[in-house]
Amino acid sequence: MPFNTPLFLVFFVVFFVLYSFVFLRRSSRLYLILIGSFVFYAGWNYRFIPLIMVSATVDYYVALAIVATNRQSLRKVLLALSISANLGLLGIFKYADFALHAVAEFLEMFGYPVSLPALALVLPVGISFYTFQSMSYTIDVYRGVFMPRKGLLQFTAALSFFPQLVAGPILRARQILPQFETMPVPTWAGSKHGLVLISVGLTKKTLADLLSGPAAAVFDTDAAAVASLSWVEIFTGVLAFAGQIYGDFSGYSDMAIGIGLLLGFTIPMNFRLPYLALSPVDFWRRWHISLSTWLRDYLYISLGGNRRRRYLNIMITMVLGGLWHGAGWNFLAWGFFHGCLIIATHGLSNAQFLQGFALSRNWWVRFVKWGTTFYAVLIGWIIFRAVNMDVAVDLVMKLHQPGSLPISPPQAWLVAQLSILAFASMHVIDYIVIRYGKRIESRVALLLSFLILLQFFCFSVGTPGHAFIYFQF
């Protein structure tokens, strides 16, 4: 049941009325959230609800067992059990076929052709999000930074909390469980901000859907079709995809945060204008913040962080971060590419002769940094989205040889202009909310006009039910 459907609107209005006017006791609200979240999830596939319950139950009891024992070896075994259970679920549903295929290819390379059967399992929506969230709980408890909570109902309700269940943000137990203990009362200021974020998210999603056409025109093509594309079309397609994935995912996150606010819950921001980043490191501080901080806190630091083998740790973290997005060589290559970028950034910023450049606040220097970062991120998206690595390489090559490409049709320029407009609009809307959000929310007429304008836009050109990209991760 995606947020951008009339069915979700009906679901949420009913849920909201029950939550605000009927189920007023904390325990009854926990049941309501749990049932509501399962109904929400059943909108995709009710058969996978037991997976969420397994993940929650295992981690709930493992966390209790971890604090109940002083034996370090047992604590380690329990933690390994939790991690194995969660990664096992992920491995079976998400990576098994990829691994089998890779093994077959590897054996074939050495002259042992084998035919390994594919499992062809349906990927449960949101599995990458809730397993990471659940794992963070046991790791935090193991590390002693968070005390386990009593009450499986509360834990399961928090893990399956529908605004963030299927596409994040990935919440830490310490961010969400205390809120489930107090069941915060929604404030009018928070609700106004929630309504703004829902409208902004829906608008960004609408713009993302509009950009999906030009992006697909470039990326849903094989190597032969790439040859007939002009550089204008390739550039447009790449920019359109950059806008599409940002609008799609950050739009979803905005809506999730907004819905949370309407119910009184605070969910942290997941994006901070990532395409304005001044370096690849900065980009990852602004893009999918809940994942990048998760990887930093639970993987990078566990590997040794900055203390030893720093660059290797960065590379492992980024490659696994790439693989988190999907089982494919392109995701792995994308993670590797970003790993290289981050390592290069650290390397260059440590170089003596670049100290002046790295620390400069000069406008032109900042522009160069932004341009370089944005360019690198765009190249990364080609690797991420192309149907295979051959096509990705072709696209990158052809983008850099404008003279050798076919002349672009006249409509290509118009599509390029419209794509730039849609891309820029997302950022303008984000900027308005960041810069003037408080002012807008404090004046009723301004707030209503802003919301009506955005809703009218979504109503006019939005495609309700257009799938969210991150559901497939």
Place this chain on the structure above:
Amino acid sequence: MGSHNSDCRSVARKTLFTGGFVFATAALLYIGIMGLAVKETGLGIRRLNQASEQLPHIADNPAAKKIAIVYGSSLVHAGFSPDIFDSEMEAKGIDLVSYNFGFDGLNPEYQHLYAKRIMDEFQKRGKKIDAVLIEFNPFQATLTRRGHDQSMSDQWYASFCSPAELWDITLTDPQRGTRLLEIRYLRNGLSSELVTTALRLALKLHEPTLPSTDYAEVLTKRRKLKSRFRRELKKDLGERYRQQWNPAFRGARLSRKYLSDHTIDLYEQLTASLRHPVQLEQDLKKRVEFCDIVKLNFDDGQIDEFINLVRTFKSMSRHVEIILLPQNREWIQNPPETKNRLNQVLDRIKAETQVAIRNYQQTPEISKNHFSDVTHLTRISGSEAFTRILARDMKFRF
């Protein structure tokens, strides 16, 4: 606890009121603005809306004549003249009133949905249609065409389904059902896909590249000719000019009876200009890209829908036939394997419906000059020529 709950309720009330107000205002704005857009530009559905408005009157049949409906795609819209058909039939001693129910952009699946609504009107009055000629348009039943039609699926389902059918869909697929209900009742039948499709057409995002500057001159001349023709047409038709499904023409776009010789002459000049090889080549390219018009790889699902469509009409009509309109042989040359495929499909339709098929695709009496593009007959000389052939061959026994 009490103040906690009352705070919660108070904020919730404000939230519901604000959200509801915003949603309702945005919806009203949308309905108002899109309503104007439909009035001004049609947005691709004006003809269907106007035809639907006329259905009760047609079913009432105040003239108490035999009723014939020619149902199909834009080929019928352009290529069938009720005036000519009726007068030819009169000459044969059959007192009949015919209607052009040809609609652009509907594949057999959507045609079938709309056919059910036509039948409803007759059924309500306990009547049957005397004759229905159903066009089978091969390039509307291809896999390629289906792929390009998908985006409008919700629009047509929301427009054509009966409330009972909508309810059934909602029960089996709540997500789709609520979306269809939203289009039908909250958006006044105008989906956002309709708007984006209209915008795409207005911005000409799918227009092919102009091959030379010489052709640009031809285009400029044509544009002038077109505006002169429109001016004259407005003069001749007056209020009727805006009607896409004109009751006076019984659904045809143009009728010689209502036009001056000058307007007809301008129209013929305009269609002759449209037959420029560059234009036709581009048109063919577009038809190949969007409809697979040369190879015709059929979508079995669409063939099934067409068979169901014929059965629906057959259940409520006294005489049903299937027709295939003339093909522009100069431009569309199907390879032998395509012809075999088409013959197989026609055999299947005939076997499963037990309805006769008249295939006019290769009729020698229709030449390249009867067409305004690679697929459509011209709305005057082309449609008249074909309608005469059709009327000549029709043998109704009422």
